[in-house]
Amino acid sequence: MELLFWLSGFGAVYSYLFYPLIMAVISTWRPRLQSGNTAIFDGNLSIIITVYNEERRISKKIEQTLELIARSHRVQIIVASDASNDTTEEIVASYSEQGVTLIRSTERRGKEHAQKLAIAEANGEVLIFSDVGTEIEANSLSTITKYFANPSIGAVSSVDQVIDATGAPVGEGLYVRYEMALRRFESKANTLVGLSGSFFAVRRSLCNDWNTTIPSDFNTAMNCVKAGKRAISADDVIGLYPNIEDPAKEYPRKRRTVLRGITAIAANLDFLNMFRYPLFGFQLWSHKVMRWAVPWFQAALLISNVWIVGEHWFYQFTLLAHIALLVVAMVGLAQHPKPLQAWLKFPAFFMQVNIAAAHALLDYIKGERSVTWTPSKR
Numbered sequence: 116m117e118l119l120f121w122l123s124g125f126g127a128v129y130s131y132l133f134y135p136l137i138m139a140v141i142s143t144w145r146p147r148l149q150s151g152n153t154a155i156f157d158g159n160l161s162i163i164i165t166v167y168n169e170e171r172r173i174s175k176k177i178e179q180t181l182e183l184i185a186r187s188h189r190v191q192i193i194v195a196s197d198a199s200n201d202t203t204e205e206i207v208a209s210y211s212e213q214g215v216t217l218i219r220s221t222e223r224r225g226k227e228h229a230q231k232l233a234i235a236e237a238n239g240e241v242l243i244f245s246d247v248g249t250e251i252e253a254n255s256l257s258t259i260t261k262y263f264a265n266p267s268i269g270a271v272s273s274v275d276q277v278i279d280a281t282g283a284p285v286g287e288g289l290y291v292r293y294e295m296a297l298r299r300f301e302s303k304a305n306t307l308v309g310l311s312g313s314f315f316a317v318r319r320s321l322c323n324d325w326n327t328t329i330p331s332d333f334n335t336a337m338n339c340v341k342a343g344k345r346a347i348s349a350d351d352v353i354g355l356y357p358n359i360e361d362p363a364k365e366y367p368r369k370r371r372t373v374l375r376g377i378t379a380i381a382a383n384l385d386f387l388n389m390f391r392y393p394l395f396g397f398q399l400w401s402h403k404v405m406r407w408a409v410p411w412f413q414a415a416l417l418i419s420n421v422w423i424v425g426e427h428w429f430y431q432f433t434l435l436a437h438i439a440l441l442v443v444a445m446v447g448l449a450q451h452p453k454p455l456q457a458w459l460k461f462p463a464f465f466m467q468v469n470i471a472a473a474h475a476l477l478d479y480i481k482g483e484r485s486v487t488w489t490p491s492k493r
Contacts, residue, residue, distance in 0.1 A: 126412035142303035161239030269344030272310035298348035314354035329379035373475035
């Protein structure tokens with residue numbers, strides 16, 4: 116039982132602690148030039164904004180995008196509607212004279228299907244994907260293109276910043292900053308295993324194999340690996356995300372995100388083969404599979420700790436510490452809609468993430484799948 120305790124303890128912290136440290140070390144050994152240096156990318160761009168029932172926010176998104184490209188005549192704007200049934204499409208159509216193209220799905224088949232329809236109409240050599248809830252920082256749209264002057268780069272992901280009404284980071288914001296640091300290490304060491312689904316760019320040539328049943332950010336990362344190119348995170352390409360309006364809806368989003376991720380890997384098991392994809396396979400196991408297994412490792416850790424608690428004072432200490440952390444997290448979760456004390460926010464958020472991951476695996480085992488999506492209101 117002691118062996119189970121130590122193995123489950125290692126498994127519980129590996130993905131969040133040891134894997135980032137390993138990536139940090141590898142990144143120092145394998146420094147790589149990310150941008151094209153003095154070279155300039157001068158190809159055409161297509162911006163694809165995917166929407167579903169966004170009548171409240173779509174005008175602001177289009178206006179911001181038009182402002183960002185005001186001085187460029189080589190940028191195409193496409194809004195892809197996943198069969199919206201409110202006034203979203205009418206609003207988008209009103210911008211047609213300003214060069215905004217509306218592409219609509221005749222039936223609701225999910226974000227990736229709408230994106231695929233837009234890709235077929237895109238004329239840019241680089242495609243930039245963005246969600247309505249993402250505010251692109253002023254210089255990020257022009258900055259993102261410089262990376263494509265480097266032929267080894269296939270895709271570029273934004274750095275995400277989640278803020279509240281005052282501009283301060285929230286529980287999710289702290290977690291996102293951790294994720295952005297991990298992506299930075301992965302970029303320098305090798306390639307990303309997943310991009311920011313709300314703001315990323317990719318070469319048009321890598322979009323021919325566009326699987327509509329798995330998340331486009333993960334599919335893009337895999338397409339880069341297949342083509343022998345890299346997907347990177349760029350510190351100077353920033354997407355701003357206001358805090359979610361209704362925190363109660365965050366759990367279903369996390370659960371759906373993990374379910375889609377599990378479905379994606381299950382459909383592409385070959386990438387877990389480290390004989391064929393040594394470093395990328397290692398990243399996929401460490402970043403995705405081991406992270407989704409954390410709640411099960413935690414359960415095994417708690418059970419084994421209770422079993423051996425009388426054998427040494429150390430096990431008494433770890434059991435008390437584990438219980439204390441669980442209590443703090445549950446108190447944070449109980450303060451609906453969000454913890455009032457800042458020190459409760461991250462433990463509560465971490466527990467919610469792990470419960471969602473466990474729930475998603477059970478969903479997958481039961482045969483549930485998630486293709487369509489309803490964007491979180493921010």
